[in-house]
Amino acid sequence: MKVTQHLWFEKDMEAAIGFYTSLIPGSSVQWISPLLAETPSGPPGSVKVASFTLGDQRYMAIEAGPLDPFNHSFSIMVECETQGDLDRLWDALKAGGSVEQCGWLKDRWGLSWQIAPTRLGELMSDPDQAKVKRVTEAMLTMVKLDIAGLEAAAAGL
The missing domain is CATH 3.30.720.100 (Signal recognition particle alu RNA binding heterodimer, srp9/1)
Structure with a gap:
């Protein structure tokens, strides 16, 4: 199949x-x-x-x-290894579209995208639930996700 x-x-x-x-x-x-x-x-x-x-x-x-029309019930998630790749995709896809919280945006055709660092999944699956909570709280304050900010939250800074 x-x-x-x-x-x-x-x-x-x-x-x-x-x-x-x-x-x-x-x-x-x-x-x-x-x-x-x-x-x-x-x-x-x-x-x-x-x-x-x-x-x-x-x-x-x-x-x-x-x-x-496209809506949030379908989105394309792209995981990026580096902040540079994340920034490049974010900037290109948001042109003519609109940005949203937590790494979401809609492109000029109305298609929803989630542009996220690969590191976010690693941090969110950490066995230390206090660390996961800090990372989640930091992510919820972001529009475009920032790897350094997520790492700082994970470290408790």
Whole structure:
């Protein structure tokens, strides 16, 4: 069995997936194709479908006009090893979108992303519950996550 996430874009699907695949190493667009049959969303050729990967995750996308907008019930989480990588992704994805608490943002197409340091998962799974509490409290005060700030909270500074 294969599992693939599927995204529905009202418009600009090609621009969105081109942008996403340019940001995340190991990503690529496999194919983009118009649907040649008439669909409930439009005449032949007006609906596009694509296959792409972001890192090691498989996605399909469709551009077929308005249906349901993206919301928080689906997000893409990207774990970054360095603050530099986190900052680069954060800055690129927030352009034209909006930022939220705890490393969440919505890009210009309305898709929700969580940009988090890999270190956060390590700190949150520490057996020292006082440390986990400090890290959680620090994270809750952040918009873009800051590795140094999380490390300082873990150390009790």
